[in-house]
Amino acid sequence: MRAEAWLFTGVALFFAATGGVYAAYAHDPAGVAALMVSLLMAGLVAAFLWRQAGKGGPRPEDDAEAEVAAAAGRRFSFPARSYAPVTAAAGAGLMGLGTVIGLWLVLIGFGLLVPGVYGFVFAGADYASED
Structure with a gap:
């Protein structure tokens, strides 16, 4: 790093x-x-x-001399299908539109953004493998 x-x-x-x-x-x-x-x-x-x-x-x-198998124990994958990106993007988009149109749309966007961010943060925790 x-x-x-x-x-x-x-x-x-x-x-x-x-x-x-x-x-x-x-x-x-x-x-x-x-x-x-x-x-x-x-x-x-x-x-x-x-x-x-x-x-x-x-x-x-x-x-430079490392083998491919050297990183074999460090695996982490996200689920193949997740609604978190779509939910977070829709929430962020509605919050952006809500700054122009009105507060009610910001609140709806925030209501969509929170579960989307929650899905991003905690979705991979169930799929981590410790071999």
């Missing part, structure tokens, strides 16, 4: 430098806010990846 962590650290540093230069020369608070939010999001992903790299150790796919 170190390669991914370095990648997102570089992205976060890019947004930090770009945001600093933009804040110095432009007088647009919306652009500065967008660059700072981008910095925070890239930094969050980088911090997660650095933590996982330190906690998990080297992965089999990082070793």
Whole structure:
């Protein structure tokens, strides 16, 4: 995970430098806010990846000499058929439309989004295999 962590650290540093230069020369608070939010999001992903790299150790796919069977014990699969993606997408779409049309549509969209996200989070737990 170190390669991914370095990648997102570089992205976060890019947004930090770009945001600093933009804040110095432009007088647009919306652009500065967008660059700072981008910095925070890239930094969050980088911090997660650095933590996982330190906690998990080297992965089999990082070793050029590794065999395919080296990753045999690390299996996790999601169900072939799941309504969670469709439910979450419909809920997010209705919430987006609801910001334009009205609060009632946002509430319906939120009511669809919550079970969709729940399905994403907990659907794979029943299908994990520990061989």
